[in-house]
Amino acid sequence: MTGLLQMLNKSNGFENNNSHAFSYDSLPLIARLFLMSASILLLLTASLKIIALVQAPAYLNTPDPLIYITSRYTTLASAAFLEVLVAITIYKYRTYITSIMLLLWLCAIFITYRAGFASLEISDRCLCLGGIPNMTKQTATLFDAIGLAMLIYMASGCFLVLAAHGLKCLRKKRCFATNS
Numbered sequence: 001m002t003g004l005l006q007m008l009n010k011s012n013g014f015e016n017n018n019s020h021a022f023s024y025d026s027l028p029l030i031a032r033l034f035l036m037s038a039s040i041l042l043l044l045t046a047s048l049k050i051i052a053l054v055q056a057p058a059y060l061n062t063p064d065p066l067i068y069i070t071s072r073y074t075t076l077a078s079a080a081f082l083e084v085l086v087a088i089t090i091y092k093y094r095t096y097i098t099s100i101m102l103l104l105w106l107c108a109i110f111i112t113y114r115a116g117f118a119s120l121e122i123s124d125r126c127l128c129l130g131g132i133p134n135m136t137k138q139t140a141t142l143f144d145a146i147g148l149a150m151l152i153y154m155a156s157g158c159f160l161v162l163a164a165h166g167l168k169c170l171r172k173k174r175c176f177a178t179n180s
Helices: 002-011 028-056 072-092 097-121 140-172
Strands: none
Touching: 002 028, 028 072, 028 140, 072 097, 097 140
């Protein structure tokens, strides 16, 4: 994906990432704040997953109820790794389209996982917030709703940022700046 964006930038004469339509500099403050907040949420949920992995409760050694070929431990570790990877990418890359697309990709994976739980009527809870529900006296349903709300926030925010970019393109009658 990054190679494709670099190729697009070069073909349109954008050697410096800060000078084209996909740079953070061209992004409104609210969109930059959204990306930062999404990154912080990803790091927070990854931290909760890592805490659960370090504690290694017995239920993590059982097979994942949706992905039978792996354990819950592996699924949780993979999710934490992807969350950290996307959060770091949001900070590292200066093209927001890369950040938005990676965040949407991660949201699609998590939404698909949750949809699998719902469609197969699996009664186990999602491990999206690690072992926090087991450490508190609150119900797992509450934490499941919190995880779903964060997922909806990130996915809808990505679509709103992309829509705002599209409107900006329509107003300017072009989506890429030109060197002329």
